[in-house]
Amino acid sequence: MRYLSRRLVLVVPVLLGISFIVFMILHLIPGDPIQVIFAGTGASEEQREAMRHSLGLDRPLLVQYVTYIFKAMNGDLGQSIHFRRPVLGLILERMPATIELTMIGLFIGLLLAFPAGIISATKRGSIIDYIVMVGATLGISLPTFWVGILLIMLIAVNLGWLPGFGRMGYEEHFARVTGFYLVDSLLARNIPAFMGVVAHLILPALTLGLSEATLMARLTRSSMLEEIAKDYVRTARAKGLHEQTVIQRHVVRNALIPVITLVGLSLGDLLGGAVITETIFAWPGVGRLVIQAINTRDYPLVQGVVLFFALFRLAINLVTDILYVLVDPRVGHV
Amino acid sequence: MSEGSGKSIALATTLERASRPRSESRRVLAVILRSKTAVFGALLLGLYLIMAILAPVLIRHDPNQQDLNRRLAPPIGLGLPDANADYPLGNDNLGRDILSRLIVGSRVSLLVGVSTVILASLVGSIIGALAGYLRGWFDNITMRLVDIWMAFPSLLLAISFGAAFGQGLFNLVLALVLSNWVVYSRIIRAQVLVVREQEFVVAAHAIGASGLRILVRHVLPNTLSSILVIATLQLGTVVITEASMSFLGVSVQSSIPTWGGMLSDGRQFIREAWWLSTFPGIVISILVLAANLLGDGLRDALDPYLQ
Numbered sequence: 001m002r003y004l005s006r007r008l009v010l011v012v013p014v015l016l017g018i019s020f021i022v023f024m025i026l027h028l029i030p031g032d033p034i035q036v037i038f039a040g041t042g043a044s045e046e047q048r049e050a051m052r053h054s055l056g057l058d059r060p061l062l063v064q065y066v067t068y069i070f071k072a073m074n075g076d077l078g079q080s081i082h083f084r085r086p087v088l089g090l091i092l093e094r095m096p097a098t099i100e101l102t103m104i105g106l107f108i109g110l111l112l113a114f115p116a117g118i119i120s121a122t123k124r125g126s127i128i129d130y131i132v133m134v135g136a137t138l139g140i141s142l143p144t145f146w147v148g149i150l151l152i153m154l155i156a157v158n159l160g161w162l163p164g165f166g167r168m169g170y171e172e173h174f175a176r177v178t179g180f181y182l183v184d185s186l187l188a189r190n191i192p193a194f195m196g197v198v199a200h201l202i203l204p205a206l207t208l209g210l211s212e213a214t215l216m217a218r219l220t221r222s223s224m225l226e227e228i229a230k231d232y233v234r235t236a237r238a239k240g241l242h243e244q245t246v247i248q249r250h251v252v253r254n255a256l257i258p259v260i261t262l263v264g265l266s267l268g269d270l271l272g273g274a275v276i277t278e279t280i281f282a283w284p285g286v287g288r289l290v291i292q293a294i295n296t297r298d299y300p301l302v303q304g305v306v307l308f309f310a311l312f313r314l315a316i317n318l319v320t321d322i323l324y325v326l327v328d329p330r331v332g333h334v
Numbered sequence: 335m336s337e338g339s340g341k342s343i344a345l346a347t348t349l350e351r352a353s354r355p356r357s358e359s360r361r362v363l364a365v366i367l368r369s370k371t372a373v374f375g376a377l378l379l380g381l382y383l384i385m386a387i388l389a390p391v392l393i394r395h396d397p398n399q400q401d402l403n404r405r406l407a408p409p410i411g412l413g414l415p416d417a418n419a420d421y422p423l424g425n426d427n428l429g430r431d432i433l434s435r436l437i438v439g440s441r442v443s444l445l446v447g448v449s450t451v452i453l454a455s456l457v458g459s460i461i462g463a464l465a466g467y468l469r470g471w472f473d474n475i476t477m478r479l480v481d482i483w484m485a486f487p488s489l490l491l492a493i494s495f496g497a498a499f500g501q502g503l504f505n506l507v508l509a510l511v512l513s514n515w516v517v518y519s520r521i522i523r524a525q526v527l528v529v530r531e532q533e534f535v536v537a538a539h540a541i542g543a544s545g546l547r548i549l550v551r552h553v554l555p556n557t558l559s560s561i562l563v564i565a566t567l568q569l570g571t572v573v574i575t576e577a578s579m580s581f582l583g584v585s586v587q588s589s590i591p592t593w594g595g596m597l598s599d600g601r602q603f604i605r606e607a608w609w610l611s612t613f614p615g616i617v618i619s620i621l622v623l624a625a626n627l628l629g630d631g632l633r634d635a636l637d638p639y640l641q
Contacts, residue, residue: 010478010481013478014478014481014482014485017478017479017481017482018482018485018486021482021486025494025495025497025498026498028495028498028499029498029499029500030499030500036500137623137626137627137630138619138623140570140622140626141570141619141620141622141623141626142615142619142622143574143577143578143615143618143619143622144574144578145577145578145581145597146597146611146614146615146618146619149597149601149604149611149615150612150615152604153604153608153611153612157604157605268485268487269487271487272487272488272489272490273487273489275487275489275490275493276489276578276581276582279582280601290490290493290494291493291582294493294494294497294582294584295583297497299498302494302497306486306490306491306494309486309487309490310485310486311485313485313486313487314485317485
């Protein structure tokens, strides 16, 4: 308990720091941020002054920062310049799309990585092991956005097998209840719409999942190899257990524990990767929102999304830490 | 492990380090040379460097020269109409020579990649080394700062900084350094904490060497191999980040050819001209692969603990 409370107290300075960095994004703009925001729009002097006032830029820096924190704590992340709506609402609206994509991406990634890592470790030095390792090294070197473009080019455009843009076709209609289209289309018992949603998900989720899979396959393999070398495996073999039983019942179970922990931690990276994937596949999520915001110089929106991502990631790390203490009580005493 | 055996291991390391000087770098070189993949990676990186340096000599056309008659003209060797040996990889949507743009584009990628890695490793290592050596409040503040930094997805941080600073080579490098220095601080701090307790440092203290001298002459050289390994592996990540930023338009001025920018231009024409977005992707991937192969080899040779 003491460990947990100390861990929670340490979050406070980190939160302050995160909010400060996010706050500074607007102030790092060289010269006058108002000039940059209105560059090439021909806005009048009154409009500029109104914007300066609404962004709080006419007040001292410290006052601005304190105001920013208090407003943020009350869920007020400011107004989007481009959409003329509260930033938080814009983010929450697009969150389900991003979570749906990230989760399915993670699922696909693990579906590829676990078997690949396990097989290549059990057949160490074989041609399969070689192929997996070469594949993982190559995969890490491919930029996500290029993989996405290639998939669109080959599978969506040339072969026409799957859609390459958006979350669903225009002809499909169902009630938006949760914002997760996989769930919503099922709730509406609209099977064709559900299939459409799945079809739209495959390519972006695969793009996201592939980048995750390369790293996870490597980790699974090395974790497996470490486990196979342990004494209890020799004991299990010595007492005459079938090799397959040894691997399935003993090794895999123990080897996957550290990998799964890392999966939790990598969820934050996956969200970062969604920025690129969503932009390429015109996926209406938070990642695409932040790029739109950057292109329209909508700084309050940029700040809001960056803050949101950082908090999300912080929360994931915290939950992982807490789960670790619950699973392994030794950690709390270190 | 008992206290005594810890001491004798420490003594053995001290003796080993005392006899280190040139044989160590030779040993490392030998290990790297034995790894075929590392040598391959180093050779590829060398080729890219030569391409970037000799770019003005290598190109046959001005990378920005437009020829609307050759708009979306295909590469040679595929039997497609309008292919012209003068433009081996074809032309883009404005009729610019793709090969020349790829060659010139290597300059931004390598310049940004290499200078980011050098600056980030310098800044990060110095901060990390000071934190590990001074400990106390400086260490506390630095490590909280590192925690804060780690909360942001680094790509998003780089894009946001890039968007705030505005276009330009210097701003791009600045944004990338700001989002990449943390890794070094963490690892170097941990290593300094270990090294500073070793006997050769204690010995240096005993003969009256100043703190700064010990840090620079004795502690830092022992962390160099880790810095080198991380830096090489990071080069690949930074190249991808730079390409992503160029792809999103948060990078250098659009008059300078970049691989990410070429991919972004080509994206609108994937239906009719696949070569626009295929070739830049290939050159990025090979460069990143080269850095990763060399980095893996260096890691095996220098730092078995980093694996």
